[in-house]
Amino acid sequence: MKVLIAGATGYLGRHLCAEYARRGQHVTALVRARARAPGHADLTVEAEATRPETLRGVMDGIDLVVSSLGITRQADGLGYREVDFQANLNLLREAEAAGVGRFAYVHVLNAQAMAEVPLVAAKAAFVTALQASDLPATVIAPTGYFSDMGDILAMARRGRVWLFGDGQGRLNPIHGADLAQAVAEATAARRGWVEVGGPDVMTQEEVARAAFAALGTTPRIxxxxxxxxxxxxALLPALPRRIGGPARFFLTAMGMDMVAPRFGRHHLADHFAGLAQEPKARH
Structure with a gap:
C-alpha cells in the first residue's frame, strides 16, 4: 500500500512515517522543504499545501493520505484558517481527484467544547468538510502529545510549576510513536472516528510532581x-496569533478533563526522566 503523510516534518508526522514504514508500506512524505524530510520515507515530495497548484499529481497512485498538518508554533504569517482548514481542504480535494482510497486526519479531543478557540475551530471546520466528502475518512482525536508536556518540565526546571484551580483536572497525553501506531491501526481497520490517549491517566498536579521527580528536586507547585x-x-484574542493562539488552546484545555481510551506503552514519567538527562529539555 502507498501512503502519503502530510505534515511529515512535524513531531507526529515523523512518527507516522516511521510507523507506516515499519509496517512495510511505501511512504511518501509531503514536505515544504526537502532538507527537513524525515528519514523513513521512501519518497519525498516538496509542495506547499496552502497552494493547491503545487499539489497537482502528487497523490496519483496513493492509497491512503494521513494528515497531521497544522500550525503549532510557526511564525510565517499564516493563520489557522489558512493551514489547519484550507491547506487540509486542498489536500482533500486533490485526494478526491486522484481517487485515493482513504483520508485520515489527526484532530483534537473535546473539539466541540473548544469551539471558540481558533485553532480548534479551523480543525473542526475541516473535519466537517472531510465527513461530507464521498472519500472514506478516518478522524483520530488524541488527548494531547508528550511534546506538549515539555512546558511543565520547563517550569519545574525553573523551580516552580504554576497550575490553575485545584490541579485535579485529568489528562492522559500520548507519545508520538504510540499515536502513530493508533492511527495506523485505525486506518487499517477502516474506522471512522477514534479517540485515543496514553496509558496513564494523571491529574495536572500529578504531572507536575512527575516533572519534579524526574529532575530529583523538591516539588514547588x-x-x-x-x-x-x-x-x-478574555484578553488573549488581542495578542499576536503566534502567542495568543497556542495559549488560548492550552488555557482552554487546562479547564477540562482531557481523557480518552488508554493506548500505548510509553509512560510520561519515563519521558520526563529522559528529558531531565539532557542539558536543556526539548519542547
Whole structure:
C-alpha cells in the first residue's frame, strides 16, 4: 500500500512515517522543504499545501493520505484558517481527484467544547468538510502529545510549576510513536472516528510532581485562582496569533478533563526522566 503523510516534518508526522514504514508500506512524505524530510520515507515530495497548484499529481497512485498538518508554533504569517482548514481542504480535494482510497486526519479531543478557540475551530471546520466528502475518512482525536508536556518540565526546571484551580483536572497525553501506531491501526481497520490517549491517566498536579521527580528536586507547585485563567482567555484574542493562539488552546484545555481510551506503552514519567538527562529539555 502507498501512503502519503502530510505534515511529515512535524513531531507526529515523523512518527507516522516511521510507523507506516515499519509496517512495510511505501511512504511518501509531503514536505515544504526537502532538507527537513524525515528519514523513513521512501519518497519525498516538496509542495506547499496552502497552494493547491503545487499539489497537482502528487497523490496519483496513493492509497491512503494521513494528515497531521497544522500550525503549532510557526511564525510565517499564516493563520489557522489558512493551514489547519484550507491547506487540509486542498489536500482533500486533490485526494478526491486522484481517487485515493482513504483520508485520515489527526484532530483534537473535546473539539466541540473548544469551539471558540481558533485553532480548534479551523480543525473542526475541516473535519466537517472531510465527513461530507464521498472519500472514506478516518478522524483520530488524541488527548494531547508528550511534546506538549515539555512546558511543565520547563517550569519545574525553573523551580516552580504554576497550575490553575485545584490541579485535579485529568489528562492522559500520548507519545508520538504510540499515536502513530493508533492511527495506523485505525486506518487499517477502516474506522471512522477514534479517540485515543496514553496509558496513564494523571491529574495536572500529578504531572507536575512527575516533572519534579524526574529532575530529583523538591516539588514547588503554586495553585492560582481559576478566575485568572478565565480572565487571561478574555484578553488573549488581542495578542499576536503566534502567542495568543497556542495559549488560548492550552488555557482552554487546562479547564477540562482531557481523557480518552488508554493506548500505548510509553509512560510520561519515563519521558520526563529522559528529558531531565539532557542539558536543556526539548519542547
Amino acid at each position: 503554586t495553585h492560582l485562582p481559576d478566575a485568572l485563567r478565565r480572565g487571561a482567555l
